[in-house]
Amino acid sequence: MNNYPKALEDLIECFSKLPSVGKKTAERYALYALFSFDESDIIDFKNALDSVKTDIHICSSCGNITESNICxxxxxxxxxxxxxxxxxxxxxxxxxxxxxxxxxxxxxxxxxxxxxxxxxxxxxxxxxxxxxxxxxxxxxxxxxxxxxxxxxxxxxxxxxxxxxxxxxxxxxxxxxxxxxxxxxxxxxxxxxxxxxxxxx
Ligand SMILES: [Zn+2]
Missing domain, CATH: 3.40.1360.10 (Dna Topoisomerase Vi A Subunit; Chain: A, domain 2)
Known part of the structure; x- marks a missing residue:
């Protein structure tokens, strides 16, 4: 078990929630984010994750995803x-x-x-x-x-x-x-x- 700082451990934990991403891949993603992402990449990620939950709704007619009431x-x-x-x-x-x-x-x-x-x-x-x-x-x-x-x-x-x-x-x-x-x-x-x- 690697002894990563807590913030990095938390990020690894987040990536490992993605489908088909095992512990090793999650580590690779987290280290990549740490060393290769600049500030604007991080902000883009944060904002995109936020709005995927707040801006996307289920179409009341068919059940598709949409940004308005009807897709x-x-x-x-x-x-x-x-x-x-x-x-x-x-x-x-x-x-x-x-x-x-x-x-x-x-x-x-x-x-x-x-x-x-x-x-x-x-x-x-x-x-x-x-x-x-x-x-x-x-x-x-x-x-x-x-x-x-x-x-x-x-x-x-x-x-x-x-x-x-x-x-x-x-x-x-x-x-x-x-x-x-x-x-x-x-x-x-x-x-x-x-x-x-x-x-x-
Ligand atoms: Zn629809």
């Missing part, structure tokens, strides 16, 4: 607001947007039903989607939850929830690896999965 995608009149692609996370939305083919809007569940983790339907962001369905604002719902037990369970639940409404419900094709997280798939795989979607 850019929901505000975009060129997009088809009657076609809604349902995803587990904002990370998945970013992956889909990179492909630049999808012209509908999204709905972010913020998770998936998981019996082992105790995540139930009430923990997910579903109400605003259900309201759109009930108000007759939807032609197609594309279920693009992950190809995991949790993702499949959630897709099934949503299908059951909306099947009696006069809307098309599709599930993206699984050229995606089983157990796969959407956000790790490459753009071509995403595109194929989208184009190959089938009626549920």
């Amino acid at each position: 850019n995608i929901c505000q975009n009149k060129e997009r088809n607001h009657r076609q809604i692609l349902v995803l587990e996370s904002v990370k998945d939305l970013i992956t889909f947007e990179k492909v630049n083919e999808y012209k509908g809007i999204y709905h972010i569940l913020n998770g998936a039903i998981s019996f082992s983790k105790g995540i139930g339907i009430d923990d997910l962001n579903i109400d605003s989607l259900t309201k759109k369905v009930k108000d007759g604002l939807v032609d197609e719902i594309i279920l693009a939850t992950n190809a995991t037990l949790e993702g499949e369970t959630t897709a099934r639940y949503l299908y059951e929830l909306y099947r009696d409404y006069n809307i098309k419900i599709t599930r993206i094709a699984h050229g995606l690896p089983v157990g796969g997280d959407l956000s790790y798939a490459d753009e071509m795989t995403i595109l194929k999965a989208f184009e190959g979607r089938r009626e549920y």
